Amino acid sequence: MIGLVEIPLLVLAWLVLLVGLIQNLIYASYLIPAWRELRDRANAHDDEATWQALRRGDQPPITLIVPAYNEDKSIVANAHSLLSLRYSGFQVIIVNDGSTDETMTRLADALELVEIPRAPIPGLVHAEIRAIHRSAIYPNLCVVDKENGGKADAINAGLACTRTELFCVIDADSILQPEALVRAVQPFQDPSENVVAVGGTVGVANGCLVKHGQIDQYDLPQEFIARVQAVEYTRAFLLARLALSRTNTLTLVSGAFGVFSTRVVIGIGGFDVTTVGEDMELIMRLHHRLRQDGIPYSMRYLPEPVCWTEVPSTLRGLSRQRIRWQRGAMESLSRHRGMILNPRYGRIGLVALPSMIVIDVLGPVVEVLGYFLVPALALWGILDLDFLLAYLALTFGFGIFLSTASIVLEQGSIERPTTARQLLSLAWTAVLENFGYRQLNNFWRLTGLIKHFSSTPAQWGDVGRTGFREEDAS
């Protein structure tokens, strides 16, 4: 017989189980549209279209905006890497966001910068622009030197100097695939759709060998903490975004790589400089404004890797990043809460945002609660073996299934350089991820949630990147 004290605990335990079940069902529901998207792309022979586009050389002009803050060690190499992209007409605008190190001096020396007059487009929020320079040796490279204002602020300054119909935002420490831009602009060239934003798969570059600013040899990261993120990127980012792209409910285009319509983004005021999740906020605002104005639009996500980035390889760096991501998601949700369950906003309001609430708001709270509650109640004898098994199945079993199924879908549908040995290593990591890493990640997300609600000021922090593995010059 169950006593009055146990009833609330039992209800809580069931809540944990049900939220876990709903979360897993949402993730599982992503598998089918993601699979269909991957299948259609495989049918479309995207590689061939890219090959054609490269031969044809008629890509629309595009500007790469690269916000840089204290990047003096790598900025010149990264600029050269960007300048070597295979694309017929592109501009690079590096925005020095008030760096306190030698970033500006290094750029000026290596690229022979000359100050030019240029009229920034008015109406975008950004800190004061000190000067705009053009490289004397690379006519398609500009450097905007401005006061410090944060990443979104720097992007806005770059956007104000953009003169092309499309712009691409990339992190200064990311490596683009040579054909990344050619791929990424393809959706914009489809006259049947009003594409306003395109995101691309961000690959984990820890472990890859970098040569002349390009990924020369693919390999999985050596460190477990980085390798597990490779699995996580596949499951949570690639598949979820593919599925959301399929249903035109994409809620995020990663800040590491995204291509946007200049006119549309300027039309909504550019990036929001008051949030730590400027990438998600922009996408939410695009949905909000375009649906409000009744303008048909679409956002696309490319499954092919277009950008490589170094993920944090220390727990400290990773925790900072995840707390920041959680806060960014919460800020975006909070600012656009008017869309939630509002039929005017279609699938975004009725499906995508409620799913986000289950996954990003309820998810960490309930899952962390479950780590303590369910084992305690099982030891107390209130929960039977079936409940405990079901809870373990949801926490570990479905986690392993979703990760391995994501890897199978991705690797089976898109041409990847992954060898059989690396695949097995990924599979093993997908199993291990659920024992320790997943729990830690949920603690960080919960911390982000608490910090958001307690209004602790958000801060950018060093996420502990160590630099790419470069080929020894000797």
Next chain:
Amino acid sequence: MFQSATNSDTVLLTAIWVASLVLVSLSVLALLALAALRSLRDLGREREQACADALSANIRNLLASRVEIAPAMLPKLQHRVVRASIAVLIGYFRNLEGEARQRLKQLLEVWEIEPALARLYRKSPRLQKLQILAIFSHLDTPSSLDLVRQQLSSEDQHIRLAALRTMVRRDPEIALENLVDLTNRSRARDMQLLATTLRRQGPRAISALEALAGAGAMEGCLRSALEGLAAIGAAETRLDLTTLANHASPRVRSSVALLAAGIVSPAGATALLRLAEDPEPAVRESAALAIGLRRRADLIEILTALITDRVWSVRFRAAQALAELGPPGRAVLRHLPDPGPGTIRIVEEVLYASGRAT
């Protein structure tokens, strides 16, 4: 009450962990199968690469030697050799010129690779088809041209355009119905290539494009035809530009601007005047852009009006166009009667970019 609830819940709980076990087992098995397939794929690639390397070395030696090439010197045309030859031949054609290229063509004739590639073409995926078409664009034989010509009516747009490119490279006259068909079925973004082709076909292509534009074409096709005519550089047209300048779609009106700027008769200027007052900023931008591109100094009045437009991007395009017009345009830029601070910065930038900053 709790007891009955527990009984029904037991079914749900059991279903969850059984489902989880089944799904985990299936996904892990699928992953293992994928790893096995990946091993086979890598092995196959290694063998094909080895075959391509050997073939490449063989051809290099034969091209370098002065001896007459005999069929026995070349590998038998097994399926793997034909497949491997594609990348090798594309590489050689890209890098060889003059006499060496002629010798390569002789080698291919002796080797009889062309029929083998044609057979492989029919069973190939798209990328391989495109590569084979790229090889055929370097050959001189009528049979290879026949295969390419057939592809002009392919259902696949990429193949159609690759075939068109191959035809352009080999430079035979392309049948008019093929051109009309291609124009009708191609997307606007492929018009650049098509326009280049049409330009080679002479005035009859203008008639084809006008026929397309005048036949109540779909928006995309209409734009393609108008932009094609503009790219060809049509100085006269039978199309009613005034009607087209009032088309419902702003994109079409933008395309009309590009064409109208090249038309020397008053109809062109009339249409541009109408488009310069269009409610859509993108259309006004196109009007300014087109006048600049065509360097129509006689239409400077239109640009003088647009430089004071309320939309920043239109003012910028008008300033760029004025700079394109040369001294009269730059004089207008330097002596704007009452420019705002935003316009002054635009003018400064445009003058700087055109190399005339003082």
